[in-house]
Amino acid sequence: MSKLLKIMLLGCLSMSAFAEEAKLEKIQVPTDKPSIAKGAEDWINNCLTCHTMKYVKYRDLLSLGIDKAKVDGWRGEASLDTPLTAQMPEAVAMATFAKLPPDLSLMAQARDGGPNYVYSYLIGYYVKPDGSVGNHIFPETKMPDPLGISSAANAAERAEKQKTAKSIVTFLTWAADPHAGERDTLGKYVIAYLVVLSALLYVVKKQIWSRLK
Amino acid sequence: MSGPIINWIDKRFPLTSFVKHELTDYPTPRNLSYWWNFGFLAGIVLVLQVATGIFLAMHYKADATLAFDSIQHIMREVNYGWLLRYMHAVGASAFFFVIFVHMARTLYYGSFRAPRELLWWTGQGLLLMLMATAFMGYLLPWGQMSFWGATVITNLFKVTPFIGEQVVIWLRGDYSVGDDTLTRFFSLHYLFPFLIIGAVIVHLVALHTVKSSNPSGIDLKDKDNIPFHPYFTAKDLYGLGIFLIVYSVFVFFMPNSLIEPANNVPANPMMTPNHIVPEWYFLPFYAILRSVPNMFGGVVAMALSVMMFAFMPFLDRSRIPGGARYRPIYRLQFYLFLIDMLVLGYVGYKPPTNPSIVVVGQVATFCYFASFFVVPFVSKMEENWLIKRGLPAGIMELMEREKRDLEARKEEHRRRKGDRI
Incomplete structure (x- = not known):
């Protein structure tokens, strides 16, 4: 029994030792089409300059109910089956950031915390005492504050930018x-x-077993 | 069964007698609880995995440059491809869950004891094959965790004496995990399930030779056995319904809860993830691997930790039947072992950067092996103690009878030997 106690005690100790990680903002992500369509627009306006989304095509945007004319405006000469491709050429990106901006198709699932991580990261920019801009969630990031949240003048402007980040x-x-x-x-x-099926199977089982004395 | 067609077949193939012998007349203890459903469930999950896997393979591309994209192609463009893939991914976890419960039931009720040793050992072989299959399948999505998990585990074979380096290269088909590793893992991941099906048949033949154990631990009289069909087919199907509900909750509502986020990043040999963790079902064994400071020792400990179960028929020396049911100390050992497994799982999940985690892992690893090594002594002491305290009449009678049978067999043996001289 003392073995058990020791293990549990050690388990508790280690639990508390691990409680220090960057706190993520928790958000409820909308799943309705209008919100997603609005999000697509915000994403294209703020992110498409540098980031690609190679598994999403312009045609997929139509399925969200986005106006065809709008999609045509975004894609320009490209066909509807072209993936959402960054406007910045890769060579320029390499020259500017010394690495390629990551593809964002799976970003919402590619980090611990999922959407909460991405949201917290986007609003995690702040001005350091030396005047440069840092990020609470991912301090080594090479991406400049995309929404300008670190330079928000007042609470209202900040709230507006948080709304865009969520979108x-x-x-x-x-x-x-x-x-x-x-x-x-x-x-x-x-x-x-399956619930109905299981209920029926239970009745069948009862009925069959009732034949036993 | 009758009718001209059945008659025609029966003259050429033992169909009716087979169904009779293995199903409609197959004697099954009537007191089996729902814990005895899990073998059947494992069979169903195996079928589900093979069925979804065959269709996934039609769309998957085993090529280092295409694998990750082909998974996204399945997830996005193939009709119900997302369903196939999530069923297969969740199915792997479901398989291990069901098998772990199946094994826990065997340990709890002492079902591994004579005459069921071969049944238990074929099951042990199945577990090893299942682990190999799951490990190779995990490389196929070609995500960061796939790549680095395969790198870490194949690297362990370096400890093979004298030819370690060659063995690692032979396994990978290259100096590092790459396209050649992916194609061979895909090939073997497709092959192994069929070997498993073969081994399952051996497992079932062994089962039908020795018949099911039961919670009482006593071999039941004929009147307490009932035919498998329709009684246990009905019971197993109801259990299957409940299982499928839980399975579907994972498939439809939380399919990503068991997929590491890092595996949604394509494999990158130039960048190691912060923290390499295996799937949850390997965590306790992974924790044991890391708890031994020396690599050779760690690999041996990990291999041994999986194989320890096979020794149980030798380790458990108690003559009291029924596993934990009549044996309070064995029952306590069982639950302590389960807790130890959970602690090891937690340790395996945490990065080993925290010294207290490392210590917990080492203590838990020690407890893991100790709980096997004490079984022979504890089981004998417990037996003496329980006999002194008094056991139910039926149990004592059974033990006396078994003792008499053993004496009689020995006597017979001596007599025959005497005859020959």
Whole structure:
């Protein structure tokens, strides 16, 4: 028994020793199409300059209910089946940042914390005492404050930028798993079916076993 | 079964007698609890994995430059590809969960004891094959964790005496994990499930030879056995319904809860992730590997930790039947072992940068092996103690009878030997 106590005690000690990690802001990510479509627009305006989303095509944006004319404006000469590709040529990006800006297709699922991480990172920019801009969540980041949140003049402007960040994250979350909505709907039917099926199987089992004395 | 077609077949193939012998007349203890459902569930999960896997393989590309993209192609463009992939990924976890419960039940009720040793050992072989299959399958998405997990684990084979370096290269097909590793892992990941199906048949033949154990631990009289079909088919199907509900909750509502975020980043040999962790089902064994400071020792300890279960028929020397049911100390050992497994899992998940985690891991590793090594002594002492304290009449009677049978067999053996001289 003392073995057990010792293990549990040690377990508790180690638990407390690990409670120090950068705190992430928790957000509820909307899953309705209008929010995602708004997010797509914000993403294209703020991120597409440098970032690519190679698994999402312009055609996919139409399925979100975005106006065809708007999509045509964004894609220009490119066909509808072109992936969302960064406007900045790779050579320029390499020269500016010494590394390529990452593809954002799966970003909402590629970090611990998922969408919360991306949101906290986007609003995590601040002005250091020496005047340069840093980031609380990812201090080594090479990306300059994309929304200018570190230079927000007042609370209202900051709130506005936080709203944009959340909107972008909404789009990123959809882009990382575009069938999530369909999965959710289908899942409810599947579970309902399985519950009824299991109930029936239970009755069958009861009935069959009742033959035993 | 009757009818002209069945008759025609029966003259050429033992169909009716097979169904009778293995299903409709197959005697099964009527007191089996729902803990006995998990073998059947493991079989179903195996079928699910093979079925989804075959369809995934139609769209997957085993090529280092295409693998990651082909997974996203499955997730986005293939009709219900996301469903196939999530079923397969969650299915791997479900497989281990079901197998762990199946093993825990065997340990708790002492089902590994004579005459079921071969049944237990074929199961042990199945566990090893399942682990190999899961490990190779994990490389296929070609994410960061896939790549580095495979790198770390294949690297362990360096400790092979004399030919370590060659063995690692032979496994990888290259000096480092790369395209050649991916293609061979894909090939073997497709092959192994069929070897597993073969081994499952051996497992079932062994089962049908010795029949199921049961919670009482006593071999039941004929009147307490009931035919497998329809009684246990009905019970197993109800259990399957419940299992599928839990499985579907994961597949549809939290499919990413078991996928490491880092595996959504394509494999990059130039960049090591901050913290390499295996899938949850390998965590306790991974913790044991890391708890031994010396690499050779760690690999041996990890291999041994998986194989320890095979020694249980020799380690458990108690003659009291029924596993933990009539044996309070064995029961306590069982639960302590489960807690130790959970602690090891937690340690395996945490980065080893914290010294207190390392110490916890070493203590838990020690406890892991100690809990096996004390079994022979504790089981014998417990037996003496329990006999002194008094056991239920049926149990005592059974033990007396087994003792008499053993004496009689020995006597017979001596007599025959005498005859020959």
